[in-house]
Amino acid sequence: MKREIKFRAWDNLENRWYEPTFEGYRGKIEEIMLSPRGRLTMRTMTELIDESMFPNRFELMQxxxxxxxxxxxxxxxxxxxxxxxxxxxxxxxxxxxxxxxxxxxxxxxxxxxxxxxxxxxxxxxxxxxxxx
Structure with a gap:
């Protein structure tokens, strides 16, 4: 039996969900990416930021x-x-x-x-x- 593996992320700073596609919004955050090892990376218009730079900001829910x-x-x-x-x-x-x-x-x-x-x-x- 195959089970779909998906996540969503709660942003504690912005008080909003990023849906399983982890789409972003124009402006500050373009997207949130989840690596195969479970590390979050936030991409903005100008840079990639590793989750170590924003500890406790996002809560992942499976x-x-x-x-x-x-x-x-x-x-x-x-x-x-x-x-x-x-x-x-x-x-x-x-x-x-x-x-x-x-x-x-x-x-x-x-x-x-x-x-x-x-x-x-x-x-x-x-x-x-x-x-x-």
Missing amino acids: YTGLKDKNGREIYEGDIVKNEYGKVMDIQYDPRSAAFGVGDYYFGTIGSGKIIEVIGNIFENPKLLEEKQ
Whole structure:
């Protein structure tokens, strides 16, 4: 089974997402590039800047390979609601090398369960106050 590997990056300075294509906007940043080894490089109109020059500016979130009930891609850091109204945030567990919510991994919640992305931990952190 092939899983699509994609990322998105949250810019802590500009408070905006760079989508999986890592397109930039005219002006300061033209694009954000991710190397095969996971290093970020920011390209501006005049230079290439390695991530060591902007520590903690970007947060990388990986695509889980799943979509919610509306067809929206689910990324690490997303906040989802299940069919019973329970609010959960998507996290990566390095011990099991799997994405999950709470005590459930996507092997169990991703098959036959109805979940909906309602926000993310950067733009909507107050949604986590609703966790049951």
